[in-house]
Amino acid sequence: MKKTIKACAALVMAGSFAFAASASAFSDIQNDDSAKIAQTLQDKGIMKGIGKDLFAPSLDLTNAQAIQLIVNAFDLKVNPGVDYMPEASFNNNAWYAPAYEAALHNKIETVTKKDSVNAKMTREAFASLLLEGINTTGQYPTTKMYIFFDDEKEFTGDHFGAIQILGNMRIISPGGEFRPQEPITRMEAAEMVYNAVEFVEKMKSNTGGEETEETDVTVMTAQENDGRVKATLKVSLPNPGYGLKIEDVKYAGNKATVHYTITKPDPNMMYPQVITEAEASTYLTGTPSEVVAELVGGEAPSSDAKLLK
Numbered sequence: 001m002k003k004t005i006k007a008c009a010a011l012v013m014a015g016s017f018a019f020a021a022s023a024s025a026f027s028d029i030q031n032d033d034s035a036k037i038a039q040t041l042q043d044k045g046i047m048k049g050i051g052k053d054l055f056a057p058s059l060d061l062t063n064a065q066a067i068q069l070i071v072n073a074f075d076l077k078v079n080p081g082v083d084y085m086p087e088a089s090f091n092n093n094a095w096y097a098p099a100y101e102a103a104l105h106n107k108i109e110t111v112t113k114k115d116s117v118n119a120k121m122t123r124e125a126f127a128s129l130l131l132e133g134i135n136t137t138g139q140y141p142t143t144k145m146y147i148f149f150d151d152e153k154e155f156t157g158d159h160f161g162a163i164q165i166l167g168n169m170r171i172i173s174p175g176g177e178f179r180p181q182e183p184i185t186r187m188e189a190a191e192m193v194y195n196a197v198e199f200v201e202k203m204k205s206n207t208g209g210e211e212t213e214e215t216d217v218t219v220m221t222a223q224e225n226d227g228r229v230k231a232t233l234k235v236s237l238p239n240p241g242y243g244l245k246i247e248d249v250k251y252a253g254n255k256a257t258v259h260y261t262i263t264k265p266d267p268n269m270m271y272p273q274v275i276t277e278a279e280a281s282t283y284l285t286g287t288p289s290e291v292v293a294e295l296v297g298g299e300a301p302s303s304d305a306k307l308l309k
Contacts, residue, residue: 026055034187037194046072046197047190057187064096064117066126066189067110070133071099073193074200076106090117106136124159124180126189127172131162134196140169140203143238143275147174155180170236171195217293219258221284229286233260233293234279241265244278247296249285256288259296 025042026049029035038055041047047069050056061069070076078101090100096117103111110129121129134140147167152160159180167174171192217235224230235244243263250257260280284291 025049025053026057027053029055029057029187034191037190038187041190041194044197046193047186055186057185057190059186060120060183061126061186061189062118063115063121064094064099066121066129066184067103067108068096068099069189069193070108070129071102073197074133074136076102076108076133076136078102079105108132108136120183122180123178123182123184123188124155124163126184126192127166128159128162130171130192130196131165134169134171134200137200138203140199142168144168145275149175150177151179166192166196169196169199171199217260217295219291219293221291229284229288230281231256231258231284231291232279232281233258234277235262237262237276237278239265240276241269242276242278244280246280246282249282251285251288254289256284256291258282258291258293260293261296 025039026035029038034057038047038049038057042049050059078098090097090111094117100111108129110125110132142165145168147164149155149163155163155178163172163178163180166172172178172195217233220232220234222230222232231249233244233246237244242265244260245263246258246260248259250259
């Protein structure tokens with residue numbers, strides 16, 4: 001059965017194809033990407049602002065606030081048929097009690113630790129907590145590539161393993177410094193949760209039917225000096241043997257559909273299982289307001305990715 005994979009990028013093209021900056025609902029967030037993340041999480045009821053128009057992005061997150069955030073992000077509920085973990089205890093009258101109860105019923109082990117609820121949560125601890133939250137929604141296939149961090153010697157316990165998995169899921173940026181022992185700020189936590197929720201939603205939609213599934217193809221456009229519009233497709237592939245090839249462009253009104261294929265590796269060659277970024281470009285006719293990419297003549301190479309145990 002033929003599968004069709006689509007990746008859409010609606011592009012508002014005004015003059016030089018620049019996106020208009022959107023005003024943030026939070027006066028203390030100036031970056032457009034951060035503003036979008038904060039607003040999206042608030043709209044979904046995952047993470048609220050502080051006061052009327054403040055998000056307090058640089059404020060450190062406490063253990064109790066982190067638990068509440070994960071419970072909200074993955075909609076964790078109390079399951080009457082599940083017993084509490086015997087070593088867990090908390091103040092049943094505290095504001096965070098419902099979140100702790102829901103976390104316990106979903107076997108979030110972080111709740112059983114004796115850390116003060118008001119203590120600041122470290123970046124490495126939040127990464128482990130976030131992975132616990134993701135795991136309550138299911139098990140997902142991903143690559144198993146070792147990711148180097150400049151400060152990996154600063155990790156403690158099993159947190160580095162969680163970081164590796166989140167890096168392979170592309171929930172955190174791989175490599176560089178992670179600063180595992182520093183407290184995580186509200187904005188840093190928001191970005192990780194936003195990416196995690198997107199990851200889960202995407203994986204759920206991938207398995208929702210046999211006919212279609214999404215891939216990580218992105219579409220970018222740019223206007224050349226001669227006035228022509230160039231569309232560039234980018235995608236992450238399981239190994240360097242795969243390639244990306246544009247086959248055709250179809251037009252319908254103000255929409256341009258770029259047809260592409262994923263070329264397969266040479267069966268007589270050996271390739272390292274390292275995620276490889278591939279891209280391909282083509283020139284468009286006119287100035288379409290929407291550009292989408294559509295896979296034709298095959299399916300995504302998801303079966304080549306190794307599973308994390």
